[in-house]
Amino acid sequence: MRGLLGIFSRVGGRQDLGRGAAFWVAFAIVALGLVAFPLFGSAFYLSNLANFFVYVPMGLGLCLLWGYGGILSFGQAAFFGISGYVYGIVAQNLSLTPGASLLGIAAAILATVIVAALFGYFVFYGQVSAWIIPLLTLVLSLILETFMAQTAGYQWRIGHVLLGGYNGMTGIPSIQVGPLEFGGASIALYLLTVIAMLLGYLGLRLLVNSHFGYVVVGVRDDVERTRMLGYNVARMQVTVFALAAGLAGLSGVLYVSWGNYINPSSMGLYAATLPVIWTAVGGRSSLIAVTLSTVALKWLADSLAVRGGEYAFLIMGALLLATMLFFPAGIVVSLNRLWRRARRHAP
Amino acid sequence: MSSPVERQPLLRVEGLTKAFGGIRAVDELNLAVAAGELRCLIGPNGAGKSTLFSLLSGIHQPDAGRIVFKGEDITELSPFRRVRKGICLKFQTTRIYRGLMVGENLTIARGKVRGTNGRLEWALGVLGLAGETARPAEICLALATEPELLLLDEPTAGMTPEETALTADFVIKLSGQGITILVVEHDMAFVRHIARGVTVLHYGRVFADGTLEEIEANHEVRRIYLGEQ
16 A cells, blocks of 8 residues: 555656646546547547557657657657567468467567667667767668668568568558457557556656656766766666667557558658657657647647648648747646746736 | 785776877876875876876776776776776766756665665765755765765865865865775865875876875975965
8 A cells, every 4th residue: 555655656756747636636537538538439539539649658758768868869760660560570470370469569569679779779888979869860760761661572571471662561450359459440449549648658757756767867967977876877778768669669569550551651751750849849858748749749740631732741840940949848848837937926 | 903905005096097189198107095095186287187087987998007996906897887886076066966856866876875874964964965055965976875985076166265174174074984085186275274195196197195294395396386376
């Protein structure tokens, strides 16, 4: 019981916005509303919302990595893509085996974390300058995109699964557990994305308020200081990088379970930039801000895309510029500050 | 009566060399520091004092020579491992985590320490860490790692004479707690206040070594360093 209370007080710690009772009441109401939504929402809305929520773990991962860890990465798209492809290859090849999709999930996330840990090992143990890391991670995403784009043709197959080149990999089975299929328009997938989003948020909030989380923030604020307190900074950075990648991998798996399809553009320039925009616009120093901005901006981008053209990219870019000029800390975080200031000055 | 372990110095530096570009900041330097010593390193600008500290703490790797701490060669060890072995550098400038509260800073600093020898609590008691100034917090961060060898890089930089005197008192008390302390300092008033062993560095080498009186009586030292004042 005391352990449970300890966890609760830690989740509510000060390394994120939203600490009062009012926040947690609102959080509980929204969470219950999301869980209860299938009772009255149509399949169309469920599917759309699931598509937005799919990306939240990836955004949260970048929030941890960049906002708390101080490492800007364009590599989330690469890990999203690796995970989606690996899941597709494993689940499709084993499609007749029971538990294929669970094996697929495990393989996808494991592969993602291993690639991230290897990449991170060379970057962080090699003490690559902080400003080079965004470039290296962007290159990682673009190389993977370019590589996958040329895998058209029958010779590019693993087992009986075609990689598909720029047309992408089709026919990826949705996650299936027993009789329950987590397909694109299913209540099951919708609820799975809601759970992934809520647990991702709460789990990371627990993490950033733990001792580990404080040291991660310490590394961000002063690498050398933290090293001089006896911490293996490189190992911590690799850990955080791999954790963020694992979350992007979770998004990748949920995405292919939703759409049964993935193509190389999921690792392209636009895809690599989007998580950075979600995180910067919401406010990278806050997990709740990034959760909100990921859903809101994904919704905005999709609404714009429906109208056709490449407006979405333009408007996302403009939004990023405007945020950096007027709300460098992020919109949600800045609004929260304004509100707190107003409340302090209120009689 | 002293056992061989006690006779062995806590820190031994042999032939330590570090060049930046063509300049040998530290040049085949030899130094031995006994456990419990409180020693000041003085010398003109560019004598290699700060470079020596960066080599001892592992921020820079030497080009040649070796560093032996408690009988173990630590020349190749990364900085964080040296901290865990008991060597801690207090930065010249205050480098606490400004976004975090003092208590949170100390929690991070204690993270790699098992158990406690009570020195942090002692220091907090002596300094009365009220949080009005960040300066004591810096030394507390260093002490929280429970060092056996504490490297103080210009602890009085930017201090008033009163603050300098208080800091000197604190360093003497700290030494009384059994911590071995090396101090790089320009302020001769501070060095005189501490009045223990003094090592003079010049062109990256040990120029003179002795008690405060011996050093102040040394004509060559007066010429290259003290005479400047």
